[in-house]
Amino acid sequence: MSAPDLILLALVIPLVGAVLILMSEGRPNQREFVTLTTAVCLFAVVVSLVPGVFHGDRPGITVWEMLPGLDIRFEIEPLGMMFACIASGLWILNSIYSIGYMRAKNESHQTRFYACFAIAIFGALGVATAGNMMTLFIFYEVLTVSTYPLVAHSGTAEARRSGRVYLGLLLGSSIGLQLVAIVWTWFATGTLDFREGGILEGHIQGPLVGLMLLLYVYGIGKAALMPLHRWLPAAMVAPTPVSALLHAVAVVKAGVFTVLKVIVYIFGAEFLRESGTGDWLMYIAGATVLLASFVAMTKDNLKARLAYSTVSQLSYVILGAALFMPFSVVGAGMHIAMHAVGKITLFFCAGAIYVASGKTEISDMKGIGKVMPVTLFAFLIGSISVIGLPPMGGSWSKYYLALGAVDAGELVFVAVLMISSLLNVAYLLPVVGRGYFTNPDGAGDVKPVIKEAPIFCLVPLCLTAIGCVVMFFYADQLYQLLKPIGGG
Amino acid sequence: MIAAHLPALQIVVPLVSAPLCVLLVKARLAYALALVVCWVAFAISVLLLGQVLDSGVISYRLGGWAPPWGIEYRIDPVNAYVLLIVAAIGALVITYAKPSVAREVGSGREALFYTSYLLCLTGLLGVTITGDAFNIFVFLEISSLSSYVLISLGQDRRALTASFRYLIFGTIGATFFLIGVGLLYQATGTLNIADMANRVAPIEGSRTVQAAFAFMAVGLAVKAALFPLHAWLPNAYAYAPSVVTAFLAATATKVSIYVLIRTYFTIFGHDFSFEVMTLGPVLMVLAIAAMLIGSTISIFQDDVKRLLAYSSVAQIGYMVLGLSFDTVLGVTGGMLHLFNHALMKGGLFLALGCVFYRTGSVNIEAMKGLGHRMPWTMAAIVAGGLSLIGVPLTVGFISKWYLLLAAIDSGMWWISIFILMASLLAIIYVWRLVEAAYLSPSPENAPAGEAPLIMLIPTWVLVLANFYFGVDTRVSVGVATRAAEFLLGAGS
Numbered sequence: 001m002s003a004p005d006l007i008l009l010a011l012v013i014p015l016v017g018a019v020l021i022l023m024s025e026g027r028p029n030q031r032e033f034v035t036l037t038t039a040v041c042l043f044a045v046v047v048s049l050v051p052g053v054f055h056g057d058r059p060g061i062t063v064w065e066m067l068p069g070l071d072i073r074f075e076i077e078p079l080g081m082m083f084a085c086i087a088s089g090l091w092i093l094n095s096i097y098s099i100g101y102m103r104a105k106n107e108s109h110q111t112r113f114y115a116c117f118a119i120a121i122f123g124a125l126g127v128a129t130a131g132n133m134m135t136l137f138i139f140y141e142v143l144t145v146s147t148y149p150l151v152a153h154s155g156t157a158e159a160r161r162s163g164r165v166y167l168g169l170l171l172g173s174s175i176g177l178q179l180v181a182i183v184w185t186w187f188a189t190g191t192l193d194f195r196e197g198g199i200l201e202g203h204i205q206g207p208l209v210g211l212m213l214l215l216y217v218y219g220i221g222k223a224a225l226m227p228l229h230r231w232l233p234a235a236m237v238a239p240t241p242v243s244a245l246l247h248a249v250a251v252v253k254a255g256v257f258t259v260l261k262v263i264v265y266i267f268g269a270e271f272l273r274e275s276g277t278g279d280w281l282m283y284i285a286g287a288t289v290l291l292a293s294f295v296a297m298t299k300d301n302l303k304a305r306l307a308y309s310t311v312s313q314l315s316y317v318i319l320g321a322a323l324f325m326p327f328s329v330v331g332a333g334m335h336i337a338m339h340a341v342g343k344i345t346l347f348f349c350a351g352a353i354y355v356a357s358g359k360t361e362i363s364d365m366k367g368i369g370k371v372m373p374v375t376l377f378a379f380l381i382g383s384i385s386v387i388g389l390p391p392m393g394g395s396w397s398k399y400y401l402a403l404g405a406v407d408a409g410e411l412v413f414v415a416v417l418m419i420s421s422l423l424n425v426a427y428l429l430p431v432v433g434r435g436y437f438t439n440p441d442g443a444g445d446v447k448p449v450i451k452e453a454p455i456f457c458l459v460p461l462c463l464t465a466i467g468c469v470v471m472f473f474y475a476d477q478l479y480q481l482l483k484p485i486g487g488g
Numbered sequence: 489m490i491a492a493h494l495p496a497l498q499i500v501v502p503l504v505s506a507p508l509c510v511l512l513v514k515a516r517l518a519y520a521l522a523l524v525v526c527w528v529a530f531a532i533s534v535l536l537l538g539q540v541l542d543s544g545v546i547s548y549r550l551g552g553w554a555p556p557w558g559i560e561y562r563i564d565p566v567n568a569y570v571l572l573i574v575a576a577i578g579a580l581v582i583t584y585a586k587p588s589v590a591r592e593v594g595s596g597r598e599a600l601f602y603t604s605y606l607l608c609l610t611g612l613l614g615v616t617i618t619g620d621a622f623n624i625f626v627f628l629e630i631s632s633l634s635s636y637v638l639i640s641l642g643q644d645r646r647a648l649t650a651s652f653r654y655l656i657f658g659t660i661g662a663t664f665f666l667i668g669v670g671l672l673y674q675a676t677g678t679l680n681i682a683d684m685a686n687r688v689a690p691i692e693g694s695r696t697v698q699a700a701f702a703f704m705a706v707g708l709a710v711k712a713a714l715f716p717l718h719a720w721l722p723n724a725y726a727y728a729p730s731v732v733t734a735f736l737a738a739t740a741t742k743v744s745i746y747v748l749i750r751t752y753f754t755i756f757g758h759d760f761s762f763e764v765m766t767l768g769p770v771l772m773v774l775a776i777a778a779m780l781i782g783s784t785i786s787i788f789q790d791d792v793k794r795l796l797a798y799s800s801v802a803q804i805g806y807m808v809l810g811l812s813f814d815t816v817l818g819v820t821g822g823m824l825h826l827f828n829h830a831l832m833k834g835g836l837f838l839a840l841g842c843v844f845y846r847t848g849s850v851n852i853e854a855m856k857g858l859g860h861r862m863p864w865t866m867a868a869i870v871a872g873g874l875s876l877i878g879v880p881l882t883v884g885f886i887s888k889w890y891l892l893l894a895a896i897d898s899g900m901w902w903i904s905i906f907i908l909m910a911s912l913l914a915i916i917y918v919w920r921l922v923e924a925a926y927l928s929p930s931p932e933n934a935p936a937g938e939a940p941l942i943m944l945i946p947t948w949v950l951v952l953a954n955f956y957f958g959v960d961t962r963v964s965v966g967v968a969t970r971a972a973e974f975l976l977g978a979g980s
Contacts, residue, residue, distance in 0.1 A: 067889070067961055138880040145879065155927040163927075164919065171915055175878065176908045183892040183904070 003052055003059030006045055007074045007129050010084070011122060013042045018118035025111045032099050035114050039092040042121070046088045053081040054481055060131050070192065072138070073131030077194070078481050079264070079333050083257050084128040086340045087250050091121050093460040094245040097348055100456025101241050104355045112149060113239070117246075119146040124250040127257065133182055133192040133266060136258060137174070140222070143254055144170045150242045151235045162234040169231040170221045178219025181212055185266065194261060196484075198268020209267070210277030216262045217281060217318070222255025225318060226288040229311045236303040240351030243303060248310055248343035253336050256317040260332055263321045264485050273324040282322035286416045288315035293423035300361050302350045305427060306343065312420065313339045313386065319413060320401045326486030328404020333482040334475070335397035338385065341467045342394050345382030346428075348461035349375050352453035362431055369435030370448040374458060376435045378465035383428035385468040388421050393471025396479075491535070495548035495561040498532045498571070499614050501525055506606035515598035519586050522602040526579040526609065533568075533575035533613075540568040541967075547619070555619070556680035562619030566971040569823070570616045570746045573830050577738040577950075578609045581838070584946040585731045587939075588841045592729040593641050601641055605735070607634035612743045621669045621755070622679045624747060625662060628711070631743070632658045635736060639728040650723035657710055657720035664707025665747075671700035672755070685755050692760045701765055704751050712744035714808055715778030718801045725797035730841030730850075733793060737800055738834035742826050745807055752811065753819075753975040762814045771812035776906045778805030783913035787920070792843075792850045795917055796836055799876065802910055803829045806891060809903070813894045819972035820965070821890035827964055828875075828883035831957065835950035836872040839865050842939035842947060855921065857930025862938055866925045868951045873918035875954040878911050882958040886965065 001009070017038030024031035052059060053076055060075030076084070098117070102110050123146055126139025144167070152163030186192055188203040204212065217225060224232045235247045263269060272278040292312035299305040313335070320332025352375045359365055369376040385392035398417060405413040440448060452458050471478075490497070505525040509518040540546060540563050548561040563571070582605065593601050611631025615624050636658070640651035673679055675696040676687035691697055706717075713721040721741075725733045752761040761767045782802030789795035807829070810822025840850050842865040847854050859866045875882035888907060895903040930936075938944065957964050 064959065065962075066959060067886070067965060072959075134880075141879050145874070149926070152923075152927055155929075160923055160927050163923075167919065168915065171877070171879075172912050175911050175915075179888075180892065180904055180908065183889065184896060184901075187893060187896045 004061035014122040075131030097460040098241040165234040173221035181215035194265035244347035285319035331400025338393040342385035349379040367440035396475040509603040518599040530579040556683035647727035661710030668704030734837035775809035779910040818894035823968040825887040838947040839868040856928040859926035
C-alpha cells in the first residue's frame with residue numbers, strides 16, 4: 001500500500017473499531033478484544049509510515065473539496081508523525097490498563113466508554129495528519145465532542161458540572177476565537193495549507209499579527225494556556241484511563257501540537273520573530289509554567305496535582321514555540337513526546353493506587369510504597385522524567401528548550417525552566433517519599449502486605465516507565481526526525 | 489408536452505387533491521393520497537430545478553395569457569431552489585405524519601388535517617413560483633389560512649389562542665403586503681414582478697414607491713417572524729401538532745424570507761433598497777438582536793418545542809443578517825442558511841415529534857434519561873443540535889463560514905463577534921437537552937421504546953442531510969452562489 005492510502009487506513013481503523021465496539025454491547029470480552037486489536041492494527045499502520053517521513057517524504061492525500069478551494073486534506077510531516085505514533089502507541093497500553101481499571105471499578109456504560117475512546121483516537125489522528133487548518137479544525141472538534149461523554153461518564157452532579165466547564169471552554173474558545181482566526185487567515189491569504197515558512201507573511205502586518213496569534217493561541221483551548229486552563233482540572237472527574245491517555249496525551253497534546261503547527265506552518269517562526277508583536281506569548285507561557293506549578297503544590301488530590309502539572313508542562317511546549325528559535329521549536333516538539341510518556345505513567349500510577357486502595361488524596365497515601373512498591377517506583381521514574389533529570393527522556397527536551405532560550409537571548413526563560421524543575425521536585429517527589437518512608441496510619445509495627453493493582457493495570461505502567469528510560473537513549477532519533485520543523 | 493406544463497402542475501396537483509382528501513374521509517386513504525401528491529410535487533420541483541439550471545429562466549403563462557396582463561409563473565435559480573426545499577420537506581414530513589397525526593390530531597379530524605396540509609403546501613409553493621405580486625398575496629393567504637387550521641388542531645387548548653394570535657399577526661402582515669402591492673400598482677400600473685421592477689426604477693424617488701416599500705418590508709417581516717415582530721411564532725410552534733411544527737418551521741418562514749428577498753432585490757432593486765432606503769443597517773441591527781435575544785430566551789425554556797421555536801427566531805436573524813450585507817457573499821450566506829436551517833429544524837422538530845409520540849410530552853423533564861430509552865431519536869436530536877451550533881462537518885458550519893466571511897469582506901469584522909456569541913448561546917441550550925437525556929436517570933415507569941420506523945426514517949434522512957450537505961457543498965453552495973449573483977446582478 002502506498003503511504004497516502006496508509007494515512008487513510010489509519011483514520012478508518014479507529015472508526016471501524018468504534019462501530020465494532022458498539023456492536024459488542026453486552027459482551028465485555030469481545031468488546032475489549034476488539035479495542036486491543038484495533039489499537040494494535042492502528043499502531044502497526046502508523047509505524048509503517050515512519051521510515052518514509054524520516055527520510056524526508058511528506059505523503060499527502062486530498063480526500064474531498066469541501067468548499068471551493070478548501071480541501072479536506074491529510075499530509076504527514078515530522079511533528080504529526082511523532083504525535084500519531086505517541087497517540088496510537090500509548091492507546092495500546094492504555095487499552096490494557098482500561099480493562100484492568102474499568103473492570104476492577106465495575107464502571108457503568110463501558111461500551112460507550114470504549115467506543116468514545118476509539119472516536120477520540122480517530123480525532124487525535126485526524127489532528128496529527130491534517131494537511132490544512134480546516135481539516136485540523138474539524139478533527140479538533142471531533143476530539144472535543146467525543147471526549148465529552150468520557151468526562152461526564154459517571155453522570156453525577158459533579159461530573160455534569162465538570163462536563164459543562166469542559167465543553168463550554170473548549171467548544172466556546174474554538175468557535176469563538178479559533179474559527180475567527182481561521183476565517184481571517186482564509187480571507188487574508190486565500191489558503192489554509194500548512195507550508196514551511198508559513199503563509200501569512202506579506203498578507204498581514206503590525207499589531208494585527210499579534211492579534212491573530214492571540215486568537216489562535218487562545219482559540220486552541222486544548223493547549224490550556226492560562227487563564228483558559230480551567231477545563232483540564234475539571235476533566236479529572238473522568239475515569240483515570242481517560243485522564244491518562246486523553247488529558248495527559250491525546251487531547252492536551254493535540255492542543256499544543258496545533259499551537260506548534262500554527263506557529264511553524266501558518267505564521268512561520270521567522271515571520272513571528274521579525275514581526276515582534278508575538279512576544280507576549282512567551283511571557284504568558286512562562287507565567288503559566290510557574291503559576292500552574294505553584295497551584296499544583298497546593299493540591300492534595302493526586303489527579304488534581306497531576307492536572308496542574310500538565311498545565312504547566314504544556315506551557316513548556318508553548319514557550320518553546322513562542323521563542324521562535326529553531327532549537328526551541330524542536331525542543332517543544334520533543335517535549336510533546338517526552339512529557340506524554342512521563343505523565344501517562346504518573347496517571348497510570350494514580351489510577352492503580354485508586355483501584356488497589358481507593359485512595360485519591362496524597363495525604364492518605366502514607367506508606368503506600370510498602371503496599372505497592374512497583375507502582376510507586378514507576379511513579380518515581382515518571383516523576384524524574386517530568387522533572388527533567390537524566391537518565392529519563394524529559395531531560396533532553398528541557399535541554400533543547402533551554403538552549404533555545406539562550407539562543408533567543410531570553411535568559412530569563414532559562415531561569416523559568418530551572419525554577420519550574422525545582423517546583424516539579426517539590427510537588428512530585430513528596431508523594432514518593434511519603435509512600436516509601438512513612439508507615440500507613442494505624443498500621444503500627446505490622447509489616448504491610450503487598451497488594452498491587454490488577455495485572456492489567458500494573459503491566460502498562462511498568463512499560464511506560466521503561467519507556468521513559470528508553471526515550472533518554474533514543475532521543476537523537478527523535479531529534480533527527482523533528483529537525484526539519486526548526487527550519488535549520 | 490407535460491414537461492412544458494410542469495410549473496402549473498406544481499401548483500395544480502396539490503391544490504386539486506386537497507378537497508379530494510376531505511371527500512375520502514377515511515384517514516388511511518387521505519394519507520395515501522397526500523403522500524403520493526407530496527412526492528409528485530417533490531419530483532416536479534426537482535425537474536424544474538434541472539430545467540432552470542440547464543436552460544435558464546422559465547416563464548410560464550397561466551392560461552396562455554401573456555404577461556404583464558396574465559399571471560406569469562417565473563422560475564429562476566432563486567425560487568427553483570426554494571421550491572425544491574419546500575417540496576422536499578413537504579414530502580418527508582408527510583411520510584412521517586401518519587402515526588404522529590393519528591396520535592395528536594385524533595380520529596375524525598385526520599382527513600381534515602391532510603386537506604389543510606396539502607393546501608398549505610400549495611400556498612407555499614404558489615408564493616414561491618409565481619411572478620405576479622398580487623398572486624403572491626393570494627397564495628400567501630392560502631398558506632396562512634390553512635396553517636391557522638393546522639395549528640389549531642393541536643391537542644393543547646392553548647393551540648387555539650396561539651392560532652388566533654398568529655391569525656391576527658398574519659393578517660396584519662399580509663394586509664401590509666397587499667397595501668404595498670396596491671400602491672405599487674397605482675404607481676406603475678402593473679402587477680407582474682419583472683415588469684414592475686423595470687417601471688419602479690425611474691420613479692423610485694416618489695413618495696408612493698417609498699411608502700409601498702415600507703409597507704411591504706414591514707408586512708413581510710411579520711410573516712417571516714423577524715425580531716421584534718416574532719411574537720406569534722413561539723406559541724404557534726409550541727402548541728401545534730408536531731408534524732405541523734416541523735413543516736412550518738422548515739418551510740413557512742423560509743418562504744416569507746424568500747418573498748422578502750424578491751421584494752428587496754428584484755422588485756425594488758438593491759440600489760434602492762440598500763442605498764436610497766438604507767435598509768442595510770436596519771436589517772443588521774434587527775438581525776443581530778434576533779440572534780442574541782432569541783438564543784438567550786431559548787436557554788430559559790423548559791418546553792423543548794418552545795426552546796427550538798426561539799432558536800428559530802435567532803436563526804431567522806442569521807438569514808436576514810446575510811441579506812443585510814448586500815454582497816454576493818452575504819446573500820449567499822443568507823440563502824445557504826435558508827436551506828440549511830430547513831434541514832436542521834425540520835430534523836429536530838421531527839425528532840421531537842417522535843419523543844412526543846412515545847412519551848406524550850416534550851418538556852425537558854420528560855426527556856430525562858431519554859438517551860437510553862429512545863437512543864435513535866435522541867441521537868438525531870444531538871446531531872441536529874450540533875448542526876445548530878455550527879460544528880464542522882455539519883451544514884450549520886457552512887452557513888456560519890459564509891456569514892463570517894461576508895462580515896470580514898464587508899469590513900465589519902465586529903459582526904463576527906455577534907455571530908459567534910449566538911453560536912455559544914446555542915451550545916448552552918443544546919447542551920441542556922444532552923444533559924437531560926444522557927446524564928439524568930429516567931423517571932420511574934417512564935415509557936420506553938423507539939418511535940415507529942416510518943417516523944424515524946424521515947427524521948434521520950433530514951438529520952443525515954445535515955451532515956451530507958455539510959461535507960458535499962457543491963450543490964448547496966453552488967446554487968446559493970448562483971442565486972445570489974443572479975439577485976445582485978439583476979438589480980444593478
